[in-house]
Amino acid sequence: MPRSWTTRVETSADHRTVRDINLAAFGRGQEADLVQSLRGDGAWIDGLSLLVLEGGGTPVGHALLTRCHIGSVPALCLGPCAVLPSHQGTGAGSALIRALLEQARGRGERYVTVLGHAGYYPRFGFTRALGHGIGVGIEVPDEALMAMSLDGSVLPTGTISYAPPFGL
Numbered sequence: 134m135p136r137s138w139t140t141r142v143e144t145s146a147d148h149r150t151v152r153d154i155n156l157a158a159f160g161r162g163q164e165a166d167l168v169q170s171l172r173g174d175g176a177w178i179d180g181l182s183l184l185v186l187e188g189g190g191t192p193v194g195h196a197l198l199t200r201c202h203i204g205s206v207p208a209l210c211l212g213p214c215a216v217l218p219s220h221q222g223t224g225a226g227s228a229l230i231r232a233l234l235e236q237a238r239g240r241g242e243r244y245v246t247v248l249g250h251a252g253y254y255p256r257f258g259f260t261r262a263l264g265h266g267i268g269v270g271i272e273v274p275d276e277a278l279m280a281m282s283l284d285g286s287v288l289p290t291g292t293i294s295y296a297p298p299f300g301l
């Protein structure tokens with residue numbers, strides 16, 4: 134039977150849970166620390182850090198969007214995205230990312246970038262960033278850098294600048 138997922142915005146009471154989810158998903162502390170640093174950065178956007186809960190109960194995943202720029206144009210950066218290993222591959226991550234993109238669209242955000250698995254993010258509408266004239270200032274595999282427009286408008290071109298906690 135398909136599982137049912139709900140999502141909600143993180144609150145200050147969720148910080149420990151979000152940390153534990155990131156630690157478990159990535160098997161290291163780097164991403165959990167990054168999320169914590171982003172909370173104190175100007176790139177943080179209240180309402181765009183979401184938890185996914187199994188059947189409305191236990192949180193099993195977390196993802197967030199923070200401010201970045203493509204050239205001088207404001208955009209959003211997706212990630213880190215994390216689902217507990219016990220729940221990976223069951224649709225939680227997809228429900229979470231779709232909800233996050235909807236939240237962003239509802240706020241009038243226009244562009245989202247992601248640096249991640251080229252086999253995963255295209256299902257949400259991301260395409261190879263380089264094909265749109267979008268790059269980053271570091272060496273990454275071409276296909277790992279992706280972007281999407283939330284409103285159908287043409288993506289801006291330029292180099293992505295990330296919030297300082299990303300260290301990119």
Ligand SMILES: CC(C)(COP(=O)(O)OP(=O)(O)OC[C@H]1O[C@@H](n2cnc3c(N)ncnc32)[C@H](O)[C@@H]1OP(=O)(O)O)[C@@H](O)C(=O)NCCC(=O)NCCS
Nearest residue numbers: 158159214215216221222223224225226227249250252253
């Ligand atoms: C990546 C992640 C967030 C996806 O969440 P999820 O709940 O497992 O994903 P869903 O169940 O919604 O989707 C499953 C699909 O994602 C694919 N997928 C999961 N992890 C993947 C990966 N590392 N690379 C490519 N595809 C991946 C599965 O193969 C599956 O594909 P299918 O639908 O074609 O069979 C989750 O697996 C995770 O936390 N992984 C460890 C941390 C990580 O790598 N985060 C992303 C950093 S870019």
